[in-house]
Amino acid sequence: MTSAPLATRERDSRRAARIAEAASGGWKLVLFKIIALGIIDAIAVYAALVLFASGDVVVGTIVVLATILINVVYFRRGSLPAKYLIPGLIFLLVFQIFVVLYSGYVAFTNYGTGHNSTKEDAVEAILLQNQDRVPDSPSYPLTVVEGFAGELSFLVTTPDGEAMLGGAERPLEEVPDAEFDGGKAVAAPGYTSLDFQGLLARQGDITSLAVPLSDDPNDGTLRTQDGLTAFSYVSRYVYDDAAETMTDSQTGAVYSDRGTGAFVAEDGTELLPGWRINVGVDNFVRAFSDESIRGPFLGVTVWTFVFAFLSVATTFLLGLFLAIVFNDPRMKSKKYYRVIMILPYAFPGFLSALVWAGMLNQEFGFVNTVLLGGADVPWLTNEWLAKLSIIIVNLWLGFPYMFLVTTGALQSIPDELTEAAQMDGATPFQAFRMIKLPLLLVSVAPLLISSFAFNFNNFNLIYMLTGGGPRDVAAGINVGSTDILISMVYKVAFVGANRDYGLASAFSIIIFVLVATISVIAFRRTKTLEELN
Amino acid sequence: MADISITRDLAQSAPAGGDATRLLTTVDEGGAPHPKRPFKVWFRQTGWRHIIGLAMLVFAAFPLLYVLSASLNPGGTLVTANSLFSNVSLGSYVELFNRPQQPYAAWFLNTLVIGLVSAAGTVLLGALAAYAFSRMRFTGRRFGLITLLLVQMFPQLLAMVAIFLLMSAIDEIFPGFGLNSQIGLIMIYLGGALGVNTYLMYGFFNTVPASIDEAAKLDGAGHARIFFTIILRLVAPILAVVGLLSFLGTMSEFVIASVILVDPEKQTLAVGLYQFISQETSRNWSVFAAGAVLAAIIPVALFLALQRFIVGGLTAGSVK
Numbered sequence: 001m002t003s004a005p006l007a008t009r010e011r012d013s014r015r016a017a018r019i020a021e022a023a024s025g026g027w028k029l030v031l032f033k034i035i036a037l038g039i040i041d042a043i044a045v046y047a048a049l050v051l052f053a054s055g056d057v058v059v060g061t062i063v064v065l066a067t068i069l070i071n072v073v074y075f076r077r078g079s080l081p082a083k084y085l086i087p088g089l090i091f092l093l094v095f096q097i098f099v100v101l102y103s104g105y106v107a108f109t110n111y112g113t114g115h116n117s118t119k120e121d122a123v124e125a126i127l128l129q130n131q132d133r134v135p136d137s138p139s140y141p142l143t144v145v146e147g148f149a150g151e152l153s154f155l156v157t158t159p160d161g162e163a164m165l166g167g168a169e170r171p172l173e174e175v176p177d178a179e180f181d182g183g184k185a186v187a188a189p190g191y192t193s194l195d196f197q198g199l200l201a202r203q204g205d206i207t208s209l210a211v212p213l214s215d216d217p218n219d220g221t222l223r224t225q226d227g228l229t230a231f232s233y234v235s236r237y238v239y240d241d242a243a244e245t246m247t248d249s250q251t252g253a254v255y256s257d258r259g260t261g262a263f264v265a266e267d268g269t270e271l272l273p274g275w276r277i278n279v280g281v282d283n284f285v286r287a288f289s290d291e292s293i294r295g296p297f298l299g300v301t302v303w304t305f306v307f308a309f310l311s312v313a314t315t316f317l318l319g320l321f322l323a324i325v326f327n328d329p330r331m332k333s334k335k336y337y338r339v340i341m342i343l344p345y346a347f348p349g350f351l352s353a354l355v356w357a358g359m360l361n362q363e364f365g366f367v368n369t370v371l372l373g374g375a376d377v378p379w380l381t382n383e384w385l386a387k388l389s390i391i392i393v394n395l396w397l398g399f400p401y402m403f404l405v406t407t408g409a410l411q412s413i414p415d416e417l418t419e420a421a422q423m424d425g426a427t428p429f430q431a432f433r434m435i436k437l438p439l440l441l442v443s444v445a446p447l448l449i450s451s452f453a454f455n456f457n458n459f460n461l462i463y464m465l466t467g468g469g470p471r472d473v474a475a476g477i478n479v480g481s482t483d484i485l486i487s488m489v490y491k492v493a494f495v496g497a498n499r500d501y502g503l504a505s506a507f508s509i510i511i512f513v514l515v516a517t518i519s520v521i522a523f524r525r526t527k528t529l530e531e532l533n
Numbered sequence: 534m535a536d537i538s539i540t541r542d543l544a545q546s547a548p549a550g551g552d553a554t555r556l557l558t559t560v561d562e563g564g565a566p567h568p569k570r571p572f573k574v575w576f577r578q579t580g581w582r583h584i585i586g587l588a589m590l591v592f593a594a595f596p597l598l599y600v601l602s603a604s605l606n607p608g609g610t611l612v613t614a615n616s617l618f619s620n621v622s623l624g625s626y627v628e629l630f631n632r633p634q635q636p637y638a639a640w641f642l643n644t645l646v647i648g649l650v651s652a653a654g655t656v657l658l659g660a661l662a663a664y665a666f667s668r669m670r671f672t673g674r675r676f677g678l679i680t681l682l683l684v685q686m687f688p689q690l691l692a693m694v695a696i697f698l699l700m701s702a703i704d705e706i707f708p709g710f711g712l713n714s715q716i717g718l719i720m721i722y723l724g725g726a727l728g729v730n731t732y733l734m735y736g737f738f739n740t741v742p743a744s745i746d747e748a749a750k751l752d753g754a755g756h757a758r759i760f761f762t763i764i765l766r767l768v769a770p771i772l773a774v775v776g777l778l779s780f781l782g783t784m785s786e787f788v789i790a791s792v793i794l795v796d797p798e799k800q801t802l803a804v805g806l807y808q809f810i811s812q813e814t815s816r817n818w819s820v821f822a823a824g825a826v827l828a829a830i831i832p833v834a835l836f837l838a839l840q841r842f843i844v845g846g847l848t849a850g851s852v853k
Binding site: 359515 | 586590592599603671677683686697699705706728791792810822829832840
């Protein structure tokens with residue numbers, strides 16, 4: 001008997017919810033939804049088309065599936081949480097989760113300078129980069145022409161008097177309806193011929209342009225020095241497609257692919273560029289066993305921990321000391337001190353580091369020339385002084401934060417506790433050490449942990465102040481004695497001529513493991529996870 | 534959870550007490566009727582505190598005075614910057630905007646635009662997710678919260694190499710969204726939006742009573758209207774905190790910006806000023822100093838004006 005009205009009521013309430021849902025959004029919301037999804041779908045279709053066209057079937061499929069999922073979620077009634085979570089999740093998945101996994105993949109490759117691309121690209125690049133003019137070859141009268149999009153092409157007249165046209169990636173093709181002037185092709189339909197001014201303006205582009213003579217890269221290319229005549233150039237290397245070897249036509253040396261990502265000769269010399277291959281755990285093995293990398297890497301790891309620990313310890317101690325000093329009701333004009341003292345914290349950190357780098361400059365800096373009366377202290381160029389400088393500058397940057405939070409924590413501890421302790425005969429210091437300090441530590445401990453985590457990756461301070469230097473010359477990688485792990489990754493990957501993405505990613509993965517270990521320990525301690533509901 | 538409720542208290546009391554030290558001064562007035570103390574007693578009780586205070590003032594303010602003085606010394610190098618305030622003129626500020634190699638105005642504008650757009654996006658994405666976690670019960674909710682908590686332990690810059698390679702790949706398909714693109718950079722920053730802030734917002738959303746939602750629902754409001762017109766207004770303080778922290782953080786972000794933005798015209802202040810100083814270390818010190826002073830004005834002003842919000846937010850979440 002009672003079940004029928006219950007069911008009706010339930011149905012009614014569901015219907016009411018639906019009506020409310022429909023009434024509340026209004027047409028503006030619906031319109032917004034349609035436009036936003038329309039834009040997303042358009043972008044996705046374009047991306048999928050390009051991806052499928054370039055052969056990236058896996059990524060293309062993922063894009064299509066993700067787009068379908070998004071449309072389903074937003075057009076279907078229900079799955080409310082998903083509607084609210086998807087926008088953030090997409091960015092999180094691509095730019096935070098995926099990139100971590102991708103780092104993991106790159107760490108197992110030899111990706112880097114000289115190993116950027118595929119094997120076909122490497123073959124083409126080697127043939128193109130090592131070209132010499134063919135002795136006694138004919139010269140080709142040349143007109144440099146510009147296509148619709150501004151891309152340059154060579155319009156040449158062959159020794160038989162035919163007009164041919166080609167560009168950087170486009171081998172020469174015959175142009176049947178070219179205009180001739182005195183036996184030289186001077187214009188082609190659809191192209192603008194460059195005059196002398198035009199040649200001057202794009203000199204660099206023109207002299208670096210190499211137009212392939214045919215589809216076979218071994219045939220060589222046409223190049224020009226003056227924009228008026230072109231000569232045929234062939235590579236000193238000959239590529240054998242079947243055997244996958246490069247032969248040096250001058251010395252006869254044979255370079256073959258031995259699975260190292262480059263063509264290697266009998267005597268071990270490599271032809272660069274090479275190409276990208278999977279190298280397994282090579283990068284990790286290098287990091288842990290190559291003497292010239294292991295030493296610096298170990299040093300950097302130790303210094304990272306020391307730096308992060310000292311940063312937290314020094315700033316916390318100074319902050320706590322100041323909080324105690326200024327936490328006295330009898331003292332006047334505290335707020336003026338307070339405003340000035342938090343300025344270093346308000347000033348953007350990267351600028352502070354750059355300014356301090358100027359002040360600590362060995363020859364001209366304020367500290368040496370004025371404060372120390374012309375001393376010659378190598379603040380930033382001596383291994384140990386540089387470390388000291390970093391700690392001092394970080395103290396300057398970080399003490400206001402600790403001052404603010406410890407002041408807050410101190411004020412939240414009731415005075416009665418101290419008073420009671422003193423009644424029981426404790427000295428003020430004892431009362432502080434036994435009562436206040438433990439209470440204070442409980443409330444600031446999470447902040448100390450996050451401060452440690454922050455300083456563990458405090459790239460800006462290190463990189464802007466010392467650049468990680470002074471450089472360790474014995475090391476096999478670009479690393480200095482004040483580098484922390486994250487700045488070492490940056491320098492290995494992006495600074496200097498020799499970029500090694502594979503090794504840098506391997507270092508990143510190692511940092512991930514370190515950070516994960518630290519977080520697990522921190523979470524165990526703070527029991528944050530259990531409070532989640 | 535405890536620290537998040539502190540934020541809320543701070544945030545709520547902020548409108549009432551604009552000056553950060555209201556609490557301290559009241560205590561001052563209450564406990565300080567000591568009109569005449571002998572010097573010795575005064576010194577032992579509070580005098581020495583002033584001496585420490587003065588020492589700290591010098592330590593804290595000196596580098597800032599130094600850079601201000603250097604910026605007012607046109608044509609100055611590191612050497613001439615050492616005689617403080619010997620020369621006061623705005624010449625360097627003028628020169629700063631007339632250097633074709635270092636387009637300072639563009640850097641400044643880029644920094645503001647990238648910072649504001651990222652901050653707005655971060656707030657929106659974070660609030661949407663926090664609303665879902667706080668108000669809805671669904672499978673995977675607890676797992677999602679734990680994941681977010683873990684994700685925020687790993688700053689994005691750890692994956693900088695992969696981010697760079699990903700953006701190079703995107704550049705081949707979508708020129709204009711990959712390398713050397715500010716839109717691309719903003720998208721990367723938004724990738725970090727959920728990790729850092731959702732948790733902070735989630736705690737604050739939980740303090741808004743669910744009965745408000747229910748009342749609105751009874752009055753016929755749908756979830757979208759409840760979220761955009763009711764909840765978002767009630768949690769405005771935390772939105773301000775997250776937006777501010779995100780803006781200040783983006784302004785100083787160097788690693789990813791330096792990897793992605795190649796053209797000087799497109800760079801941000803952090804990247805541009807760093808390259809400026811590394812290219813001509815001591816020669817144009819006063820121009821750099823002028824650039825630094827201008828770049829610092831907005832963050833310092835924001836920080837001083839909204840100290841309580843920021844410190845509260847920092848206490849509850851990330852650290853500068």
